[in-house]
Amino acid sequence: MKKKKFVCITAALLACPVFSWGATSVTKTGDLRFGDFVSLNSSGKVTVTPTGGRSAQGGVFLLPRGTVAAAQFVMSGKKNDRYAISLPADNTVYIASGGKNMPLSGFTCSIPLSGRLPGSGSQPFTVGATVTADPAKAPGIYSGNFTITLQ
Amino acid sequence: MQNKKIRVIKNLLAVAAIAGTGLFAGASESQAATASANATATVVTPISITKQADLQFGKFIAGGSGGTVVITPAGSRSATAGVTLYAPGSVQTAAAFNVTGDGSSTYAITLPADGTITLSDGASNTMAVSSFTSNPSGTGTLTAGNQTLDVGATLVVAANQAAGSYTGSFNVSVDYN
Numbered sequence: 633m634k635k636k637k638f639v640c641i642t643a644a645l646l647a648c649p650v651f652s653w654g655a656t657s658v659t660k661t662g663d664l665r666f667g668d669f670v671s672l673n674s675s676g677k678v679t680v681t682p683t684g685g686r687s688a689q690g691g692v693f694l695l696p697r698g699t700v701a702a703a704q705f706v707m708s709g710k711k712n713d714r715y716a717i718s719l720p721a722d723n724t725v726y727i728a729s730g731g732k733n734m735p736l737s738g739f740t741c742s743i744p745l746s747g748r749l750p751g752s753g754s755q756p757f758t759v760g761a762t763v764t765a766d767p768a769k770a771p772g773i774y775s776g777n778f779t780i781t782l783q
Numbered sequence: 784m785q786n787k788k789i790r791v792i793k794n795l796l797a798v799a800a801i802a803g804t805g806l807f808a809g810a811s812e813s814q815a816a817t818a819s820a821n822a823t824a825t826v827v828t829p830i831s832i833t834k835q836a837d838l839q840f841g842k843f844i845a846g847g848s849g850g851t852v853v854i855t856p857a858g859s860r861s862a863t864a865g866v867t868l869y870a871p872g873s874v875q876t877a878a879a880f881n882v883t884g885d886g887s888s889t890y891a892i893t894l895p896a897d898g899t900i901t902l903s904d905g906a907s908n909t910m911a912v913s914s915f916t917s918n919p920s921g922t923g924t925l926t927a928g929n930q931t932l933d934v935g936a937t938l939v940v941a942a943n944q945a946a947g948s949y950t951g952s953f954n955v956s957v958d959y960n
Contacts, residue, residue, distance in 0.1 A: 660819060668825045
């Protein structure tokens with residue numbers, strides 16, 4: 633009988649890593665918004681940084697209007713839980729309008745992609761990305777969804 | 784004794800199996816934590832401006848003192864001081880432009896600054912065009928991606944300005960707000 637008790641304690645120790653492994657949930661609190669821009673006669677890119685700044689490269693002209701924002705998330709678990717965030721790979725997510733689409737690439741995160749949760753057990757973070765427009769991209773409101781994974 | 788030992792080992796195996804299952808379940812649960820966000824971008828039709836009609840001050844007679852000829856954006860003509868309007872065969876119009884772009888966007892209108900536009904008779908005689916005005920003024924608003932922009936100005940005529948046909952050109956630019 634004494635030996636049985638010992639076995640139970642060993643089992644509890646074995647189970648311990650199960651409960652401290654991984655932040656348990658992630659929730660979206662804001663969407664990614666590239667705002668309004670004009671597509672000129674050459675290819676161009678619009679980048680929104682995790683801090684919500686916007687810049688253009690090549691054949692796009694940014695208009696000072698429309699909402700510009702990084703996507704916002706909150707992950708939660710327990711203090712010191714390990715987390716690892718996976719962002720979409722380049723050109724695997726498209727935003728579309730009618731039959732036309734534009735790829736997203738260069739997803740970036742406001743916090744390190746892996747680490748531990750703070751004392752509060754809750755960690756907000758933001759995600760930016762780059763959208764690429766073909767020359768003279770057809771006007772329209774382009775929309776699509778992307779998924780991030782938390783381990 | 785022998786019997787007891789076997790039982791203990793059995794129990795230990797059973798507990799180990801449960802712990803292993805728990806580990807597996809915990810790992811797969813954390814892999815399922817995902818969140819989706821929406822991404823949007825609005826590609827806007829470029830704004831453009833096309834001339835529909837030229838600005839014409841028409842015919843007038845310069846007097847012994849200087850004066851001006853004014854064309855309003857609506858196309859009406861008036862004269863000041865030493866200038867006398869001459870109606871026969873005179874064609875006077877405001878300039879007209881067609882602005883096209885996105886939906887019901889607003890845009891800023893930039894007219895030539897005073898002192899930058901001059902008409903010339905091809906010889907050495909010139910007249911300045913100043914005080915450009917427009918309708919709409921300052922800011923335009925497209926309707927279904929379209930708006931007509933009318934532009935008038937003031938022609939500055941010197942005393943005894945030499946007779947002749949004077950021409951020049953000017954630019955009007957529009958930018959999305």
